[in-house]
Amino acid sequence: MTHAGLYIHVPFCSSVCPYCDFAVTIAGDERRAAYLEALDREIALARGHGLRFDTVYLGGGTPSSLNPDQLDRILSRVETALDLTPDATRHLEINPDDVDAATAAAWRDLGFDFVSLGAQSFDDVALGFLGRKHRAADAFRAAETLRDAGFPTVSVDLIFGFPGQTVGGWRRQLETVLSLGVHHLSCYQLTVHDGTIFGRRSSRGELLELDEDDQAELYLLTHELLCAAGWEGYEVSNFAAAPSHRSKHNRKYWNHTPFLGLGPSAHSFLGRTRWWNRRKLRMWTRALEDGRSPIGGEEEITVDELFFEAVMLGLRTADGIDVEDLQQRFGAEIAVVDERAVERLAEEGQLRCEGRRIQPTPRGMAIAEGLVRSILP
Numbered sequence: 001m002t003h004a005g006l007y008i009h010v011p012f013c014s015s016v017c018p019y020c021d022f023a024v025t026i027a028g029d030e031r032r033a034a035y036l037e038a039l040d041r042e043i044a045l046a047r048g049h050g051l052r053f054d055t056v057y058l059g060g061g062t063p064s065s066l067n068p069d070q071l072d073r074i075l076s077r078v079e080t081a082l083d084l085t086p087d088a089t090r091h092l093e094i095n096p097d098d099v100d101a102a103t104a105a106a107w108r109d110l111g112f113d114f115v116s117l118g119a120q121s122f123d124d125v126a127l128g129f130l131g132r133k134h135r136a137a138d139a140f141r142a143a144e145t146l147r148d149a150g151f152p153t154v155s156v157d158l159i160f161g162f163p164g165q166t167v168g169g170w171r172r173q174l175e176t177v178l179s180l181g182v183h184h185l186s187c188y189q190l191t192v193h194d195g196t197i198f199g200r201r202s203s204r205g206e207l208l209e210l211d212e213d214d215q216a217e218l219y220l221l222t223h224e225l226l227c228a229a230g231w232e233g234y235e236v237s238n239f240a241a242a243p244s245h246r247s248k249h250n251r252k253y254w255n256h257t258p259f260l261g262l263g264p265s266a267h268s269f270l271g272r273t274r275w276w277n278r279r280k281l282r283m284w285t286r287a288l289e290d291g292r293s294p295i296g297g298e299e300e301i302t303v304d305e306l307f308f309e310a311v312m313l314g315l316r317t318a319d320g321i322d323v324e325d326l327q328q329r330f331g332a333e334i335a336v337v338d339e340r341a342v343e344r345l346a347e348e349g350q351l352r353c354e355g356r357r358i359q360p361t362p363r364g365m366a367i368a369e370g371l372v373r374s375i376l377p
Ligand code: SF4
Pocket: 012, 013, 015, 016, 017, 020, 021, 022, 024, 060, 061, 062, 118
Protein backbone atom coordinates (compact mmCIF):
# COMPACT_ATOMS: atom_id res chain seq x y z
CA MET A 1 0.00 0.00 0.00
CA THR A 2 1.31 3.45 -0.89
CA HIS A 3 1.29 6.02 1.88
CA ALA A 4 1.50 9.78 1.57
CA GLY A 5 4.40 12.07 2.48
CA LEU A 6 4.19 15.06 4.80
CA TYR A 7 6.39 18.10 4.16
CA ILE A 8 6.68 20.96 6.66
CA HIS A 9 8.31 24.18 5.51
CA VAL A 10 10.29 26.02 8.18
CA PRO A 11 11.01 29.41 6.59
CA PHE A 12 13.70 30.78 8.94
CA CYS A 13 17.33 31.41 8.01
CA SER A 14 20.04 33.42 9.76
CA SER A 15 20.79 35.25 6.48
CA VAL A 16 19.54 34.96 2.91
CA CYS A 17 22.02 33.39 0.46
CA PRO A 18 22.47 35.31 -2.82
CA TYR A 19 21.32 32.38 -4.99
CA CYS A 20 18.29 31.35 -2.91
CA ASP A 21 14.74 31.64 -4.26
CA PHE A 22 12.99 29.67 -1.51
CA ALA A 23 10.43 31.30 0.76
CA VAL A 24 12.74 32.30 3.63
CA THR A 25 12.94 35.08 6.15
CA ILE A 26 15.12 36.29 8.98
CA ALA A 27 12.78 36.49 11.94
CA GLY A 28 13.09 36.75 15.70
CA ASP A 29 11.44 34.86 18.56
CA GLU A 30 8.06 36.53 18.23
CA ARG A 31 7.46 35.56 14.60
CA ARG A 32 8.82 32.08 15.25
CA ALA A 33 6.31 31.65 18.09
CA ALA A 34 3.49 32.89 15.80
CA TYR A 35 4.67 30.43 13.11
CA LEU A 36 4.51 27.52 15.55
CA GLU A 37 1.00 28.51 16.67
CA ALA A 38 -0.18 28.79 13.06
CA LEU A 39 1.47 25.48 12.18
CA ASP A 40 -0.48 23.79 15.00
CA ARG A 41 -3.65 25.00 13.32
CA GLU A 42 -2.60 23.84 9.89
CA ILE A 43 -1.62 20.40 11.22
CA ALA A 44 -5.10 20.11 12.76
CA LEU A 45 -6.69 21.09 9.41
CA ALA A 46 -4.55 18.51 7.59
CA ARG A 47 -6.40 15.76 9.40
CA GLY A 48 -9.36 16.45 7.09
CA HIS A 49 -7.55 14.86 4.14
CA GLY A 50 -7.71 11.45 5.84
CA LEU A 51 -4.23 10.48 4.61
CA ARG A 52 -1.83 8.03 6.20
CA PHE A 53 1.81 9.17 6.11
CA ASP A 54 5.00 7.15 6.16
CA THR A 55 7.41 10.09 5.81
CA VAL A 56 7.68 13.41 7.64
CA TYR A 57 10.14 15.88 6.13
CA LEU A 58 11.15 19.13 7.83
CA GLY A 59 12.68 21.36 5.16
CA GLY A 60 13.20 25.01 4.57
CA GLY A 61 14.61 27.46 5.16
CA THR A 62 16.58 26.06 8.03
CA PRO A 63 14.55 23.73 10.26
CA SER A 64 17.61 23.13 12.43
CA SER A 65 17.44 26.80 13.47
CA LEU A 66 14.44 25.82 15.62
CA ASN A 67 15.58 24.47 18.97
CA PRO A 68 14.95 20.80 19.84
CA ASP A 69 11.94 21.72 22.04
CA GLN A 70 10.32 23.52 19.13
CA LEU A 71 11.02 20.58 16.80
CA ASP A 72 9.61 18.25 19.44
CA ARG A 73 6.45 20.35 19.56
CA ILE A 74 6.00 20.05 15.78
CA LEU A 75 6.59 16.28 15.74
CA SER A 76 4.31 15.74 18.74
CA ARG A 77 1.49 17.70 17.10
CA VAL A 78 1.95 15.71 13.89
CA GLU A 79 1.94 12.40 15.78
CA THR A 80 -1.15 13.33 17.77
CA ALA A 81 -3.24 14.88 15.00
CA LEU A 82 -2.29 12.79 11.96
CA ASP A 83 -2.14 9.14 11.04
CA LEU A 84 1.52 7.99 10.77
CA THR A 85 2.67 4.46 10.03
CA PRO A 86 4.74 2.98 12.88
CA ASP A 87 7.85 2.97 10.65
CA ALA A 88 7.41 6.53 9.32
CA THR A 89 10.78 8.14 8.57
CA ARG A 90 11.58 11.58 9.92
CA HIS A 91 13.81 13.77 7.81
CA LEU A 92 15.54 16.97 8.99
CA GLU A 93 17.47 19.55 6.97
CA ILE A 94 20.40 20.91 8.95
CA ASN A 95 22.70 23.90 8.63
CA PRO A 96 26.35 23.26 9.64
CA ASP A 97 26.29 26.22 12.08
CA ASP A 98 23.57 24.52 14.15
CA VAL A 99 25.45 21.25 14.75
CA ASP A 100 27.12 20.24 18.00
CA ALA A 101 27.24 16.85 19.70
CA ALA A 102 24.51 17.64 22.26
CA THR A 103 22.08 19.00 19.65
CA ALA A 104 22.77 16.09 17.31
CA ALA A 105 21.96 13.69 20.17
CA ALA A 106 18.72 15.62 20.84
CA TRP A 107 17.71 15.34 17.15
CA ARG A 108 18.44 11.63 17.27
CA ASP A 109 16.29 11.27 20.42
CA LEU A 110 13.46 13.04 18.60
CA GLY A 111 13.48 10.17 16.11
CA PHE A 112 15.02 11.85 13.06
CA ASP A 113 16.54 9.08 10.98
CA PHE A 114 17.51 10.91 7.77
CA VAL A 115 19.46 14.14 8.18
CA SER A 116 20.60 16.37 5.30
CA LEU A 117 23.51 18.67 5.99
CA GLY A 118 23.57 21.82 3.85
CA ALA A 119 27.36 21.85 3.50
CA GLN A 120 27.16 23.15 -0.13
CA SER A 121 30.96 22.96 -0.42
CA PHE A 122 34.06 21.94 1.48
CA ASP A 123 36.04 24.77 -0.08
CA ASP A 124 36.29 28.20 1.58
CA VAL A 125 36.54 30.13 -1.69
CA ALA A 126 33.38 28.44 -3.01
CA LEU A 127 31.54 29.05 0.28
CA GLY A 128 32.53 32.72 0.08
CA PHE A 129 31.22 32.94 -3.48
CA LEU A 130 27.95 31.29 -2.39
CA GLY A 131 27.61 33.81 0.44
CA ARG A 132 27.49 31.09 3.09
CA LYS A 133 28.40 31.96 6.67
CA HIS A 134 30.04 28.67 7.58
CA ARG A 135 33.55 27.66 6.57
CA ALA A 136 34.75 24.35 5.13
CA ALA A 137 36.06 23.21 8.52
CA ASP A 138 32.59 23.80 10.05
CA ALA A 139 30.93 21.69 7.34
CA PHE A 140 33.50 18.94 7.83
CA ARG A 141 33.08 18.91 11.62
CA ALA A 142 29.28 18.98 11.33
CA ALA A 143 29.26 15.97 8.98
CA GLU A 144 31.49 14.00 11.36
CA THR A 145 29.33 14.92 14.35
CA LEU A 146 26.15 13.77 12.58
CA ARG A 147 27.83 10.56 11.44
CA ASP A 148 29.06 9.84 14.98
CA ALA A 149 25.61 10.57 16.45
CA GLY A 150 24.39 7.35 14.77
CA PHE A 151 21.72 8.60 12.38
CA PRO A 152 20.79 5.75 10.02
CA THR A 153 21.29 8.04 7.02
CA VAL A 154 23.48 11.13 6.93
CA SER A 155 23.29 13.05 3.68
CA VAL A 156 25.39 15.97 2.47
CA ASP A 157 24.16 18.66 0.05
CA LEU A 158 26.68 20.12 -2.40
CA ILE A 159 26.34 22.73 -5.14
CA PHE A 160 28.35 22.40 -8.32
CA GLY A 161 28.75 24.20 -11.62
CA PHE A 162 29.65 27.68 -10.48
CA PRO A 163 31.90 29.97 -12.50
CA GLY A 164 35.54 28.95 -12.47
CA GLN A 165 34.92 25.53 -10.91
CA THR A 166 37.43 23.01 -12.25
CA VAL A 167 37.18 19.25 -12.67
CA GLY A 168 39.99 18.85 -10.14
CA GLY A 169 38.22 21.09 -7.62
CA TRP A 170 34.94 19.17 -7.95
CA ARG A 171 36.78 15.85 -7.69
CA ARG A 172 38.24 16.97 -4.34
CA GLN A 173 34.73 17.80 -3.09
CA LEU A 174 33.46 14.36 -3.99
CA GLU A 175 36.49 12.65 -2.47
CA THR A 176 35.86 14.57 0.73
CA VAL A 177 32.29 13.29 0.85
CA LEU A 178 33.47 9.72 0.34
CA SER A 179 36.13 10.10 3.05
CA LEU A 180 33.54 11.27 5.58
CA GLY A 181 31.73 7.93 5.83
CA VAL A 182 28.31 9.49 5.19
CA HIS A 183 25.58 7.63 3.31
CA HIS A 184 23.96 9.96 0.82
CA LEU A 185 24.79 12.92 -1.39
CA SER A 186 22.46 15.43 -3.01
CA CYS A 187 24.27 17.62 -5.50
CA TYR A 188 22.56 20.48 -7.20
CA GLN A 189 23.75 22.41 -10.19
CA LEU A 190 23.92 26.12 -9.43
CA THR A 191 20.87 27.77 -10.96
CA VAL A 192 20.59 31.52 -11.26
CA HIS A 193 17.03 32.66 -10.48
CA ASP A 194 15.52 36.02 -11.38
CA GLY A 195 14.83 38.12 -8.32
CA THR A 196 17.88 36.86 -6.40
CA ILE A 197 21.17 38.71 -5.90
CA PHE A 198 22.81 36.28 -8.33
CA GLY A 199 19.99 36.94 -10.80
CA ARG A 200 20.66 40.68 -10.70
CA ARG A 201 24.41 40.14 -11.03
CA SER A 202 23.82 37.84 -13.98
CA SER A 203 21.57 40.34 -15.77
CA ARG A 204 24.30 42.98 -15.39
CA GLY A 205 26.76 40.53 -16.95
CA GLU A 206 28.74 40.23 -13.70
CA LEU A 207 28.10 36.53 -13.19
CA LEU A 208 28.73 34.09 -16.00
CA GLU A 209 27.37 30.58 -15.63
CA LEU A 210 29.55 27.60 -16.47
CA ASP A 211 28.79 26.43 -20.01
CA GLU A 212 26.72 23.29 -20.60
CA ASP A 213 29.62 21.05 -21.67
CA ASP A 214 31.59 21.89 -18.54
CA GLN A 215 28.50 21.27 -16.40
CA ALA A 216 27.99 17.90 -18.07
CA GLU A 217 31.65 16.98 -17.49
CA LEU A 218 31.30 17.69 -13.75
CA TYR A 219 28.07 15.73 -13.63
CA LEU A 220 29.54 12.68 -15.37
CA LEU A 221 32.56 12.80 -13.07
CA THR A 222 30.14 12.63 -10.11
CA HIS A 223 28.66 9.36 -11.41
CA GLU A 224 32.04 7.93 -12.33
CA LEU A 225 33.68 8.63 -8.98
CA LEU A 226 30.76 7.65 -6.75
CA CYS A 227 29.87 4.52 -8.73
CA ALA A 228 33.52 3.43 -8.56
CA ALA A 229 33.15 3.67 -4.77
CA GLY A 230 30.05 1.42 -4.88
CA TRP A 231 27.45 4.21 -4.68
CA GLU A 232 24.44 4.50 -6.99
CA GLY A 233 23.09 7.59 -8.72
CA TYR A 234 19.40 6.82 -8.24
CA GLU A 235 18.05 10.21 -9.31
CA VAL A 236 19.51 13.10 -11.28
CA SER A 237 20.61 14.93 -8.12
CA ASN A 238 20.79 12.08 -5.62
CA PHE A 239 23.35 9.40 -4.84
CA ALA A 240 23.22 6.71 -2.16
CA ALA A 241 25.91 4.48 -0.67
CA ALA A 242 23.32 1.63 -0.70
CA PRO A 243 19.65 1.31 -1.75
CA SER A 244 18.59 1.42 1.92
CA HIS A 245 19.85 5.03 2.06
CA ARG A 246 17.65 6.29 -0.77
CA SER A 247 15.29 9.07 0.28
CA LYS A 248 11.86 7.52 0.83
CA HIS A 249 10.25 10.96 1.03
CA ASN A 250 11.66 12.47 -2.17
CA ARG A 251 10.64 9.40 -4.10
CA LYS A 252 7.03 10.47 -3.59
CA TYR A 253 7.65 13.60 -5.64
CA TRP A 254 9.07 11.50 -8.47
CA ASN A 255 6.32 8.91 -8.76
CA HIS A 256 3.16 10.95 -8.15
CA THR A 257 2.51 9.62 -4.65
CA PRO A 258 0.24 12.03 -2.73
CA PHE A 259 2.02 14.48 -0.47
CA LEU A 260 0.82 17.23 1.78
CA GLY A 261 2.83 20.40 2.37
CA LEU A 262 2.34 22.58 5.44
CA GLY A 263 3.91 25.97 6.17
CA PRO A 264 4.35 29.04 3.95
CA SER A 265 4.85 28.27 0.24
CA ALA A 266 4.53 24.50 0.75
CA HIS A 267 3.05 22.54 -2.17
CA SER A 268 0.67 19.58 -2.02
CA PHE A 269 -0.43 16.96 -4.53
CA LEU A 270 -3.41 14.65 -4.33
CA GLY A 271 -5.21 12.81 -7.13
CA ARG A 272 -4.99 15.28 -10.02
CA THR A 273 -4.88 18.44 -7.94
CA ARG A 274 -1.83 20.42 -6.96
CA TRP A 275 -2.11 23.34 -4.55
CA TRP A 276 0.26 25.63 -2.72
CA ASN A 277 0.22 27.79 0.36
CA ARG A 278 0.67 31.55 0.54
CA ARG A 279 4.35 32.28 0.17
CA LYS A 280 4.81 35.11 2.64
CA LEU A 281 5.11 34.04 6.27
CA ARG A 282 2.94 36.96 7.41
CA MET A 283 0.11 36.18 4.98
CA TRP A 284 0.18 32.46 5.76
CA THR A 285 0.23 33.10 9.53
CA ARG A 286 -2.57 35.69 9.36
CA ALA A 287 -4.83 33.41 7.33
CA LEU A 288 -4.53 30.64 9.90
CA GLU A 289 -4.93 33.05 12.84
CA ASP A 290 -8.15 34.35 11.28
CA GLY A 291 -9.46 30.84 10.65
CA ARG A 292 -9.10 31.20 6.87
CA SER A 293 -7.44 28.79 4.46
CA PRO A 294 -3.69 29.40 3.97
CA ILE A 295 -3.89 28.11 0.39
CA GLY A 296 -2.61 30.59 -2.20
CA GLY A 297 -3.58 28.74 -5.40
CA GLU A 298 -4.36 25.41 -6.98
CA GLU A 299 -4.47 23.73 -10.37
CA GLU A 300 -6.16 20.71 -11.83
CA ILE A 301 -3.77 18.64 -13.90
CA THR A 302 -5.02 17.00 -17.10
CA VAL A 303 -4.29 13.35 -17.83
CA ASP A 304 -1.96 14.39 -20.70
CA GLU A 305 -0.01 16.65 -18.35
CA LEU A 306 0.20 13.90 -15.74
CA PHE A 307 1.54 11.49 -18.34
CA PHE A 308 4.18 14.02 -19.48
CA GLU A 309 5.21 14.55 -15.86
CA ALA A 310 5.35 10.80 -15.18
CA VAL A 311 7.77 10.34 -18.09
CA MET A 312 9.82 13.39 -17.14
CA LEU A 313 10.09 12.45 -13.48
CA GLY A 314 10.67 8.78 -14.30
CA LEU A 315 13.55 9.54 -16.65
CA ARG A 316 15.19 11.56 -13.89
CA THR A 317 15.51 8.33 -11.88
CA ALA A 318 17.73 5.31 -12.49
CA ASP A 319 14.61 3.10 -12.40
CA GLY A 320 13.31 4.94 -15.47
CA ILE A 321 9.82 4.25 -16.82
CA ASP A 322 7.89 1.10 -17.66
CA VAL A 323 5.85 1.72 -20.80
CA GLU A 324 3.39 -1.07 -19.97
CA ASP A 325 2.73 0.40 -16.52
CA LEU A 326 2.20 3.82 -18.06
CA GLN A 327 -0.24 2.41 -20.60
CA GLN A 328 -2.21 0.71 -17.85
CA ARG A 329 -2.30 3.93 -15.85
CA PHE A 330 -3.03 6.45 -18.59
CA GLY A 331 -4.46 4.34 -21.43
CA ALA A 332 -2.72 3.22 -24.62
CA GLU A 333 -3.89 6.30 -26.54
CA ILE A 334 -2.17 8.74 -24.21
CA ALA A 335 0.85 6.74 -23.09
CA VAL A 336 2.69 6.75 -26.41
CA VAL A 337 6.46 6.95 -26.78
CA ASP A 338 8.39 7.34 -30.01
CA GLU A 339 10.00 3.89 -30.33
CA ARG A 340 12.43 5.01 -33.03
CA ALA A 341 13.67 7.90 -30.90
CA VAL A 342 14.11 5.47 -28.01
CA GLU A 343 16.17 3.13 -30.20
CA ARG A 344 18.32 6.00 -31.47
CA LEU A 345 18.98 7.30 -27.94
CA ALA A 346 19.82 3.77 -26.81
CA GLU A 347 22.36 3.48 -29.65
CA GLU A 348 23.84 6.81 -28.61
CA GLY A 349 24.25 5.51 -25.06
CA GLN A 350 21.74 7.81 -23.39
CA LEU A 351 19.06 5.22 -22.68
CA ARG A 352 19.04 1.55 -21.76
CA CYS A 353 16.06 -0.64 -22.70
CA GLU A 354 15.04 -3.88 -21.04
CA GLY A 355 11.71 -5.25 -22.22
CA ARG A 356 9.25 -2.37 -21.81
CA ARG A 357 11.44 -0.56 -19.27
CA ILE A 358 13.43 2.47 -20.41
CA GLN A 359 16.18 3.73 -18.13
CA PRO A 360 18.51 6.71 -18.52
CA THR A 361 22.27 6.12 -18.44
CA PRO A 362 24.35 8.72 -16.53
CA ARG A 363 24.82 10.52 -19.87
CA GLY A 364 21.07 10.50 -20.35
CA MET A 365 20.48 11.81 -16.82
CA ALA A 366 22.73 14.77 -17.62
CA ILE A 367 20.16 15.84 -20.24
CA ALA A 368 17.01 14.35 -18.69
CA GLU A 369 14.65 17.04 -19.96
CA GLY A 370 15.95 16.74 -23.51
CA LEU A 371 15.35 12.98 -23.37
CA VAL A 372 11.68 13.46 -22.56
CA ARG A 373 11.14 15.89 -25.42
CA SER A 374 12.88 13.45 -27.78
CA ILE A 375 10.85 10.36 -26.91
CA LEU A 376 7.39 11.92 -26.66
CA PRO A 377 5.84 12.34 -30.10
S1 SF4 B 1 20.36 28.55 4.05
FE1 SF4 B 1 19.30 27.52 2.33
S2 SF4 B 1 17.16 28.13 2.52
FE2 SF4 B 1 18.37 29.56 3.78
S3 SF4 B 1 18.79 31.30 2.45
FE3 SF4 B 1 20.55 29.92 2.26
S4 SF4 B 1 20.02 28.59 0.51
FE4 SF4 B 1 18.12 29.61 1.14
